Amino acid sequence: MGVASLGYIGFEVSDLKAWDDYLTGFLGLMPGHGNGASARYRMDDRAFRIHLDKGAADDISFIGLEVETPEGLQALRERLEKAGVPCAPASDNLKKERGVRDLLVLTDPAGLQVEVYVGATALTNMPFHSPAGVSGFMTGGQGAGHVVLASEKIDENRDFYTRLLGFRLSDTIGMAISPDFTLVLEFYHCNPRHHTLALAPMPAPKRLHHFMVEMATLDDVGFAMDRIGACGVKQTMTLGKHSNDRMVSFYAATPSGFEVEVGTAGIEVHDDVWRVTHHEAISMWGHKRV
Ligand SMILES: [Fe+2]
Numbered sequence: 001m002g003v004a005s006l007g008y009i010g011f012e013v014s015d016l017k018a019w020d021d022y023l024t025g026f027l028g029l030m031p032g033h034g035n036g037a038s039a040r041y042r043m044d045d046r047a048f049r050i051h052l053d054k055g056a057a058d059d060i061s062f063i064g065l066e067v068e069t070p071e072g073l074q075a076l077r078e079r080l081e082k083a084g085v086p087c088a089p090a091s092d093n094l095k096k097e098r099g100v101r102d103l104l105v106l107t108d109p110a111g112l113q114v115e116v117y118v119g120a121t122a123l124t125n126m127p128f129h130s131p132a133g134v135s136g137f138m139t140g141g142q143g144a145g146h147v148v149l150a151s152e153k154i155d156e157n158r159d160f161y162t163r164l165l166g167f168r169l170s171d172t173i174g175m176a177i178s179p180d181f182t183l184v185l186e187f188y189h190c191n192p193r194h195h196t197l198a199l200a201p202m203p204a205p206k207r208l209h210h211f212m213v214e215m216a217t218l219d220d221v222g223f224a225m226d227r228i229g230a231c232g233v234k235q236t237m238t239l240g241k242h243s244n245d246r247m248v249s250f251y252a253a254t255p256s257g258f259e260v261e262v263g264t265a266g267i268e269v270h271d272d273v274w275r276v277t278h279h280e281a282i283s284m285w286g287h288k289r290v
Pocket residue numbers: 146148210211212261
């Protein structure tokens with residue numbers, strides 16, 4: 001029993017207006033509820049997939065990990081308590097703000113707030129409509145996308161996300177930084193999405209290296225590339241295809257400095273037939289720094 005998907009991502013950002021333009025005009029997310037100090041954005045029938053709070057961090061501030069059933073959440077809570085991991089039931093206010101029926105608040109070993117919840121609000125009466133014409137995002141059982149977290153506490157984070165929360169290793173990629181040093185990135189799944197979480201064992205100015213949104217078609221990604229100039233966005237990596245999840249994607253800088261990966265056609269991982277492998281390159285082709 002573990003978590004089932006990345007339900008939502010929270011960012012603390014200094015420029016809400018720039019992010020609003022970026023998420024709606026460039027990435028094509030649909031505005032949800034906002035109040036001047038925070039704003040939410042939709043990718044599907046859920047009330048939100050991305051939550052912004054105004055603040056100075058310009059970094060990821062929380063992730064929401066979804067559990068399938070109330071019984072699953074209770075079982076997870078018992079496992080965490082048995083392991084001595086503090087997990088506080090959320091206040092009614094926080095549950096209301098997130099629009100979920102039940103929620104536990106944890107902190108990962110690197111200090112990121114992790115919200116494990118059940119019962120997210122679905123707005124099937126208010127269909128998703130992309131303001132930029134994106135035909136759809138790959139979400140559903142695969143969740144909102146993926147996050148790549150940079151931290152020197154990789155041993156602790158690995159234990160937290162795998163043994164306690166149920167993530168499974170998909171594969172690893174070795175990046176040769178110098179003749180004597182190879183950085184090994186670890187990719188983890190909790191549903192058929194190849195990776196919902198990747199851990200990068202390195203010190204970094206921000207917790208988040210990048211987050212990824214998966215669009216329904218290659219044309220959606222192509223049209224997003226065509227919006228780069230018009231939206232004043234800085235592309236950071238060319239179109240390419242990753243070696244492990246085979247995602248065809250490009251990267252761009254967000255208004256907070258960290259990057260977004262805009263991709264399509266990532267492969268699925270099924271535990272009964274999947275074998276953990278190791279790659280020596282990040283990409284099959286492309287993904288050159290701009
Ligand atoms: Fe990625």
